[in-house]
Amino acid sequence: MLNLLVIQALNGLQFGILLFLVAAGLTLVFGVMDFINLAHGVQYMVGAYIAVTFTQLTGFFVTGVLLALPVAFLFGLLLEFLIFRHLYQRDHLDQVLATFGVILILHEGVKILWGAAPISIAIPEAVAGSVPLLGPLRYPVYRLLIIAAGLAVALGLYLLVRHTRTGMLLRAGASNAPMVQALGVDIRRLFMLVFGLGAMLAGFAGAMVTPILSVEPNMGDGILILTFVVIVIGGIGSIRGAFIAALLVGLVDTVGRSFGPILLKIFLEPAAASQVGRTLTPMLIYILMAAILSFRPAGLFPARQGA
Amino acid sequence: MPQAPKSPPPAKAAEAPADAPPHSLRQVKAAGPACLFAVFAVLPLLISLGADPFYLVIATRIMIFGIAALSLDLILGYGAMVSFGHAAFIGIGAYAVGMAASHGVTDLLAQLVLAMLAAAAFAVLTGAISLRTRGVYFIMITLAFGQMAYFFTVSLAAYGGDDGLTLPQRSTLLGQPWLENDFFFYYLVLILLLSCFLLAHCTLQARFGRVLRGTRDNALRMQAIGFEPLPYQLTAYVLAAMIAALAGALLANQAEFVSPAYMTWQRSGELIMMVVVGGMGTLTGGILGAAVFSLLEEFLSGFSQHWKLGLGIILVLIVLHGKSGMHGMLADLARRFGRS
Numbered sequence: 319m320l321n322l323l324v325i326q327a328l329n330g331l332q333f334g335i336l337l338f339l340v341a342a343g344l345t346l347v348f349g350v351m352d353f354i355n356l357a358h359g360v361q362y363m364v365g366a367y368i369a370v371t372f373t374q375l376t377g378f379f380v381t382g383v384l385l386a387l388p389v390a391f392l393f394g395l396l397l398e399f400l401i402f403r404h405l406y407q408r409d410h411l412d413q414v415l416a417t418f419g420v421i422l423i424l425h426e427g428v429k430i431l432w433g434a435a436p437i438s439i440a441i442p443e444a445v446a447g448s449v450p451l452l453g454p455l456r457y458p459v460y461r462l463l464i465i466a467a468g469l470a471v472a473l474g475l476y477l478l479v480r481h482t483r484t485g486m487l488l489r490a491g492a493s494n495a496p497m498v499q500a501l502g503v504d505i506r507r508l509f510m511l512v513f514g515l516g517a518m519l520a521g522f523a524g525a526m527v528t529p530i531l532s533v534e535p536n537m538g539d540g541i542l543i544l545t546f547v548v549i550v551i552g553g554i555g556s557i558r559g560a561f562i563a564a565l566l567v568g569l570v571d572t573v574g575r576s577f578g579p580i581l582l583k584i585f586l587e588p589a590a591a592s593q594v595g596r597t598l599t600p601m602l603i604y605i606l607m608a609a610i611l612s613f614r615p616a617g618l619f620p621a622r623q624g625a
Numbered sequence: 626m627p628q629a630p631k632s633p634p635p636a637k638a639a640e641a642p643a644d645a646p647p648h649s650l651r652q653v654k655a656a657g658p659a660c661l662f663a664v665f666a667v668l669p670l671l672i673s674l675g676a677d678p679f680y681l682v683i684a685t686r687i688m689i690f691g692i693a694a695l696s697l698d699l700i701l702g703y704g705a706m707v708s709f710g711h712a713a714f715i716g717i718g719a720y721a722v723g724m725a726a727s728h729g730v731t732d733l734l735a736q737l738v739l740a741m742l743a744a745a746a747f748a749v750l751t752g753a754i755s756l757r758t759r760g761v762y763f764i765m766i767t768l769a770f771g772q773m774a775y776f777f778t779v780s781l782a783a784y785g786g787d788d789g790l791t792l793p794q795r796s797t798l799l800g801q802p803w804l805e806n807d808f809f810f811y812y813l814v815l816i817l818l819l820s821c822f823l824l825a826h827c828t829l830q831a832r833f834g835r836v837l838r839g840t841r842d843n844a845l846r847m848q849a850i851g852f853e854p855l856p857y858q859l860t861a862y863v864l865a866a867m868i869a870a871l872a873g874a875l876l877a878n879q880a881e882f883v884s885p886a887y888m889t890w891q892r893s894g895e896l897i898m899m900v901v902v903g904g905m906g907t908l909t910g911g912i913l914g915a916a917v918f919s920l921l922e923e924f925l926s927g928f929s930q931h932w933k934l935g936l937g938i939i940l941v942l943i944v945l946h947g948k949s950g951m952h953g954m955l956a957d958l959a960r961r962f963g964r965s
Contacts, residue, residue, distance in 0.1 A: 354761050356894075404945055410761055411707050415901055416944040418894045422937030430931055543772050543890065546765040554761060593782070600776035604769050608754050611766065615757045 321455050326576045327569065332461045334568020335468030339523035340541055341548040341560040342475060343516020349492035349555020350512050353402065354410050356417040358520055359542025360424040361397075365390045365521025366533045367428055370437055373528070379442040383525045387518055390525075394517020398510055406509070428535045436532035464526050471519070472561055479557055488512065492555040544571075547607050553617030563618065567603050574602040658822065658909045665815050669808055681807055682879075683923060687916045688814045689875045692821050694899040694911030696868035699825055701897065702906030703834065704861050705841040707764045709893050710751075710771025714866040716888030717744045718873025720778060723790040723883035733796035733804065737874055744870030745863050747774065752862040756855055771893055778885040789884025796878055804878060814875055818912070821868050825908055828864070837861055902943060 344358045368389050373382030401420060405413050440446075441460050448456040479485035487508055490498045499505040524538075531537065548567050552559025579595030586594060610618065665688060672681050693715055700706040721740035730736065751770040755763055784790050795804040803809045828834055839847045840854040847854055877883045886892075895918060903914025921939075925932030 348761060352761070354764060401941060401945070408944075410764060411701075411897070411901065412944050414707060414709065414764060414894075415898060416941050418898070419937040419940030419944065422933045422940065424937075426931045426934035426937070430934075539890070543768060547769050550762060550765050550769070596782070597777060597780045600780060601773050604773035607766070607769060608751075611754060611758065616762070 321452075322576065323573070324451065324455060325457065326573050328457055328461065328465070330569035330572035331565065332465050332468075332568070333572055334565035335465050335472075336523050336527060337541070337544055337548050337568055338561050338564035339468055339471060339526075340520045341545045341552070341564050342472075342557055343512075343519040344545055345549045345552065345555055345557060345560045346488065346492070346512050347516050348549065350488060350495060351406055351491075351509055352495070353406055354413045354417070355402070355516075356414060356542065357397070357420040357424065358516065358545065359538030360421050361390065361394060361517045361538070362520040362524040362541055363428065363533075363535065363538035364393060364424060365517075365524030366528050366537065367432055367437075367524075368393075368521065369525030369528050370439055370533055371432075373439055379439070379529065382528075383522070386521055386525045390521025391514045391518040393521070394514045395510060397517070398513040402513065403506070403509070425535050434535060436534040438532045439528055441529040460529060464530075467526060471522070475557055484508075484511070544603070547603055549617075551607055551610050551617055553620035556617070556619040559617060559619030567606070570606055571603050575599045578602065661909055661912060662815075662819055662822075665818075669811055673808075678807070681811055683919060685807070685811050685814055685879055686876075687919045688811075688818045688912070689872050689879060690896075690899065690915035690919060691912035692814075692818050692875070693869050693872035694896055694903065694915045695818075695821055695825060695908055696865040696872065697896050698900045698905060698908055698911040699829075699865045699868070700858075700861050701900055702908075702910070703829055703841060704837050704858055706756075706858060706862065707897070708755075708767040708862075708865075709764050709890065709897070710767035710769075710774070711865070711869055711896050712888045712890070712892035713771040713774035714744045714748065714869035715873035715876060715892070716774060716778060716885065717747060718870030718875075719877035719883045719887050720781075720784070720790075720873075721870070722796065722874045722877040723792060724784060726792050726796070727784065727790065731794075731797045732800070733798050733874075733878070736796055737871060740870040740874045741867040744866040744873075748863040748866030749859070752859050752866075756858050756862065768890055768893070771888065771890055775885055775888045775890070778888065785884070787885060789882060789886070792877065792881040792883065795881060810879070814879075817871065817875070821871070822908055822912075825868075829908075833857065833860070898940060902940075 340358065340362050344355065347353055347355050347358070365386055369382045369386035371382075372385040372389075373379050376382060376385070397420065401416060405416055441458075445459045445463055448458045449462065451457050477485075479488055487498060487503055491505070491508060491512075495505060498508075523541075544567060548560055548563045551566065552561075552563030578599040579592055582591040582595050582598075585591075614620075665684070668684050669681060672678060693711070696714075697708065697711045700708055718740040721743050722736045725731075725736045725739055730739075751767070755766045755770065758766060778784075779787050794802065795810070798804060798813075804813070829837070836847065836852050836854075836857045839852070840857060844854050873887065876887065899914030899918050900911045901914070902917060903912065904910030921936060922932070925935050929935075
């Protein structure tokens with residue numbers, strides 16, 4: 319039982335880290351530009367497809383991921399240049415609609431280019447094995463690698479946001495963008511940078527999951543909605559909030575799915591417990607979100623007050 | 626420094642003619658819905674004169690989605706509540722029919738009562754939480770609740786789970802299988818659409834509607850003159866949910882099939898699309914949007930399996946360049962026509 323708990327906690331951590339990579343970019347875009355980007359999930363999906371293609375072209379997963387990063391960055395800039403920059407001044411409804419349109423376009427675009435069938439690639443051999451943890455417990459190296467990479471990115475983001483000039487502008491932009499502009503900062507360049515960065519992080523997350531999940535056109539949809547839950551819980555615009563909320567959601571979802579039915583069996587008979595468990599566990603994170611919002615309507619760490 | 630709370634942006638489509646319409650314009654405005662319903666009323670005659678009966682099915686679907694879009698317009702266009710989980714209520718309505726039928730309750734009236742009560746209960750719960758928040762938060766929370774309802778139905782193994790549930794037959798009305806007749810079903814849907822339109826219209830003309838629109842334009846000022854926005858917004862939210870559940874119950878009967886696919890978040894997005902493309906804050910706009918969307922789906926999907934690519938491009942172009950939706954374009958035409 320303890321072994322299962324450790325394994326599931328690690329799985330939850332890994333899932334939470336992935337959610338964080340996607341949520342970090344999204345929360346910055348929300349926070350700095352007050353822009354709701356539904357197409358962020360498809361940027362994750364596009365990142366995965368690009369990584370697969372480069373992996374197949376070069377023969378190495380590492381080069382596939384490394385090449386996918388700048389391409390995802392450029393792709394984000396392209397979307398910003400073509401569509402999103404015209405929407406910053408519009409109301410949220412227009413943004414929702416236009417980015418929904420972008421989702422439809424990219425979904426079909428990917429289906430045309432790569433086909434609708436799921437693609438999967440093998441875990442690179444160097445990290446394909448598993449390592450011993452406590453006693454008989456083993457855990458796949460690749461999943462540990464995802465956790466490590468995610469933590470490294472989180473640290474990098476922390477340093478960027480807290481200790482560089484760009485980060486200072488980001489924080490200032492998240493709390494009051496017009497004021498930053500009034501102080502003479504080229505806000506458009508800042509916006510582009512944020513957008514590209516967000517797209518790159520989402521693309522990185524997409525690239526990292528290609529060996530463990532199948533790559534398919536709608537892979538971004540589920541993660542987008544979970545990311546929304548993360549951002550709402552964490553507070554819009556706060557990277558720290560996104561980090562904590564992502565881990566929370568990842569852990570609650572993963573551990574809840576495996577331990578919810580076990581816990582329910584204590585109170586209910588097995589057949590009822592398995593049905594209730596199957597019904598309740600997917601809803602767990604939404605219940606968590608509702609509970610947190612009833613106490614803190616603006617999330618745990620809101621970046622700006624009164625918005 | 627704490628910023629002043631943002632007031633929701635006034636809905637662009639509605640504001641121009643709403644305040645002081647000149648006499649002719651008011652006539653034009655009343656003529657629009659009348660024409661629309663007249664077209665729907667005579668459409669089956671054309672079909673009985675020899676057109677393809679499949680058009681009757683499409684027209685019925687258009688009216689059902691028209692009911693759903695109208696209900697969304699009630700909160701989106703008149704309350705500035707951008708709900709991205711509206712499809713959940715359609716699904717609740719559909720599942721109420723499916724579940725009731727599988728337990729032997731086949732009467733449409735009983736099913737409708739059940740559907741609306743279930744939707745109202747879900748709307749009260751989720752609305753009370755969602756409406757504590759504003760702006761982007763509201764969009765994301767309604768989306769998350771919609772998704773929650775979706776996963777709930779997926780997990781219902783007893784009712785087909787992911788695969789959904791086929792109805793043995795359409796619901797009965799007063800013990801009679803009248804709904805099996807496509808013409809009867811068409812006119813039933815038309816009557817319900819008209820009733821929903823009139824109900825929404827009267828509600829919005831009444832004091833309730835004025836408070837709702839006032840809150841949309843400036844919640845702070847409404848509070849200052851003594852109106853607490855939440856009860857009004859929640860009531861509108863619940864009302865819209867119940868009408869959407871009605872549409873869901875009809876949709877289940879039309880397709881004789883119920884599945885979680887009715888309540889995916891893409892469906893919610895399509896509903897928003899119908900309302901905005903048709904014209905927000907007009908009630909009939911949603912019906913127009915539903916017609917445009919269904920016809921586009923019908924014709925583009927015959928043209929290519931990648932028809933959603935075209936739909937996406939059209940949508941982006943409309944947002945970037947069109948301003949007031951189909952309804953605005955029609956109103957422009959009518960105004961020009963009226964002047965000459």
